[in-house]
Amino acid sequence: DTGVSQDPRHKITKRGQNVTFRCDPISEHNRLYWYRQTLGQGPEFLTYFQNEAQLEKSRLLSDRFSAERPKGSFSTLEIQRTEQGDSAMYLCASSLGGEVRREGQGEQFFGPGTRLTVL
Amino acid sequence: AQKITQTQPGMFVQEKEAVTLDCTYDTSDPSYGLFWYKQPSSGEMIFLIYQGSYDQQNATEGRYSLNFQKARKSANLVISASQLGDSAMYFCAMREFLSGTYKYIFGTGTRLKVLA
Numbered sequence: 001d002t003g004v005s006q007d008p009r010h011k012i013t014k015r016g017q018n019v020t021f022r023c024d025p026i027s028e029h030n031r032l033y034w035y036r037q038t039l040g041q042g043p044e045f046l047t048y049f050q051n052e053a054q055l056e057k058s059r060l061l062s063d064r065f066s067a068e069r070p071k072g073s074f075s076t077l078e079i080q081r082t083e084q085g086d087s088a089m090y091l092c093a094s095s096l097g098g099e100v101r102r103e104g105q106g107e108q109f110f111g112p113g114t115r116l117t118v119l
Numbered sequence: 120a121q122k123i124t125q126t127q128p129g130m131f132v133q134e135k136e137a138v139t140l141d142c143t144y145d146t147s148d149p150s151y152g153l154f155w156y157k158q159p160s161s162g163e164m165i166f167l168i169y170q171g172s173y174d175q176q177n178a179t180e181g182r183y184s185l186n187f188q189k190a191r192k193s194a195n196l197v198i199s200a201s202q203l204g205d206s207a208m209y210f211c212a213m214r215e216f217l218s219g220t221y222k223y224i225f226g227t228g229t230r231l232k233v234l235a
Contacts, residue, residue, distance in 0.1 A: 031221075033223065035225075040227075040228075041227055041228070042123075042210050042212075042225030042226050042227050042228050043164070043210070043225045044225070045222065045223060045224065048220065048221070055219075055220045056220045056221075056222065089162065091164065093164070097221070107154055107166045107169055108154075108164075108166070108223065109166065110156075110163060110164035110165075110166075111163075112162060112163050113162055113163070115162075
């Protein structure tokens with residue numbers, strides 16, 4: 001399977017606990033994105049890596065959220081002291097990016113998501 | 120102001136008919152990209168079609184075509200010969216390059232139901 005994978009697929013936790021999600025992008029993709037999607041809404045951008053560098057972080061991402069991509073391959077998203085409002089689907093996507101003028105499609109390929117439920 | 124607007128929360132179409140899903144956008148980036156994704160009830164996001172801001176022709180991918188009207192800032196998705204399996208949420212998205220990074224913004228989606 002050469003698609004984007006995410007682990008776990010489902011996570012149920014109690015309020016106040018820490019959780020960590022993992023994303024393995026398509027191997028040759030240099031860009032990796034995290035999104036949050038709540039019921040009935042489109043994905044909301046959280047953060048974005050180009051290789052190992054975190055280039056953009058949404059204002060939606062509070063200090064309780066941290067993401068890493070240590071070797072420019074897989075990425076982790078950690079949520080500390082979870083709150084009920086963190087319950088959502090967390091989506092990871094990857095893309096192959098190039099120079100701006102030759103960006104081409106650069107479409108994102110999404111993983112299956114991790115559904116987080118905070119009780 | 121919304122960067123991506125999808126004004127149709129839900130749409131119905133008869134099987135084998137064509138349907139148009141609306142999308143308007145707003146950006147100051149002269150070199151942007153527009154995407155449509157399908158999200159079935161299983162949850163995965165599936166890329167359907169892409170249109171670059173400099174593309175002269177409307178994009179087509181099989182039964183999907185994108186009606187790109189740059190001056191009106193619209194990028195409507197046309198699905199021809201609808202199939203039952205087309206029932207899903209459809210999201211319009213835009214990629215723009217601002218402040219030195221790429222940003223992807225998604226609309227709120229349109230739920231399409233294909234009727235037998």
